[in-house]
Amino acid sequence: MSEKTWKEIPIGGVIEDAGNAVTYETGSWRTYRPIWFADRCIQCLRCWIACPDSAIVTEDGKVTGVDYEHCKGCGICSFECPVDPKAIEMKLETDVEE
């Protein structure tokens, strides 16, 4: 990572490049991983609305999975999921990694 000098960066900590949070991968922060089950999902999109990191991936208005490069594992998606059994289940990363 090439770090810039104080003369080369915008003042006041302002970020001039809007939406660049996408380049900052926060997936490694995760302890619990949301696992999405397509067969249980009723496409209500509550998870997509509630996710604070925009990590629910959709295509043509339908959920297709989770962006694991940015999902921090907060579990809101699973909490909000209205179906039983839930279409998103939180699993410990250490249990699903291998």
Place this chain on the structure above:
Amino acid sequence: MARRLTLTGNDAGAEAMRQIDPDVVAAFPITPQTELMHKFAEHVADGDVKAEFVLVESEHSAMSATVGAAAAGARAMTATSANGLALMWEIVYIAASYRLPIVMPVINRALSGPINIHCDHSDTMGCRDSGWIQLYSEGAQEVYDNLLQAVRIAEDPDVLLPVMVTFDGFIISHTAEVLDALEDAEARKWVGEYLPKYSLLNTEDPVTFGPLDLQDYYFEHKRQQVEGMRAAPDVIRRVGREYGELTGRPYDLLERYRTDDADLVIIALGSTCGTAKTVVDWMRDEGKKVGLLKIRAFRPFQEKEVAESLKGAQAIGVLDRSISFGAPGGPVHKEIRAALYGADCDTPIVNYIYGLGGRDISTDHIRTVFEELEKLPGSPTPEDNIRFIGLRE
């Protein structure tokens, strides 16, 4: 054409704010807020200004709302005093570090406790390291003049730092003085249109304010603040000169009052400078070579100019209207001592702490200081170099 008015310091501040007519003013409406904001609220109610006036539940919120408005690209102001400034503390630093050119009149009053509402400088001296420019005013005229200049100083692209215009509680804030004010059109032209560097409301060019800034860049942003402060003296001087061309009242960072050939020099800030000038004139009439160095800009502090101004002095008295507990004397004293270090100066310097909690400072007190200084030339700084004026020992 100047308008000659009789106003208290608070009303002079409100008059400047009416003419500046900021886009947003956010303020806590009850004590320790002063009549300055009361008067400005009347201007809002009477439709004299277009400012969006936001009344909030605390000074912490007042500064937060002002910061939000300034980040949105508004010319934003607030005002406070004493414990109100203390409650703003966290956001005072944030305003400076986000480089938001907020202008804030601060009416200097003692910090509790015990509870006291009268003048001293402990409120603004406490945040002298917050990254704000600080201009201290000698009277109501300077309150008005400093506020109009502060807008131009804060918004200068090389500076972009918030400015506190301070004035002594009750002594200036509640005392009526005659002053000259600009016509509205002249004042509007002087402050000009504000073109913010960034605006959160500009959807064409969206930016983020206030992101996390850790080990990798926080230090660089602090260095940038140093640079803004380093650029400020030239801008303060230029604005003061241009203001002088407009009004006949030029301003500098320091005012050297009869110091050129002075053997004994007193250094002070705020309303006490007026008292000291009177004593200097009286003692000059008696043939005594005395002078006053008035510090208008305490931040940025001009150490080279201060040292240059004190070159001929044979004894120096530094007046501090606040205490820096546990430190060698008051905050002004420490700056003066630091400025003179390495300036090939072994002049004796005595620190006089005075006026805490509104304790009166009279011409007799100032004369006593000069009389004490008279005994010092040729000797080193005395052991008892931290003294208290007007205190019952």
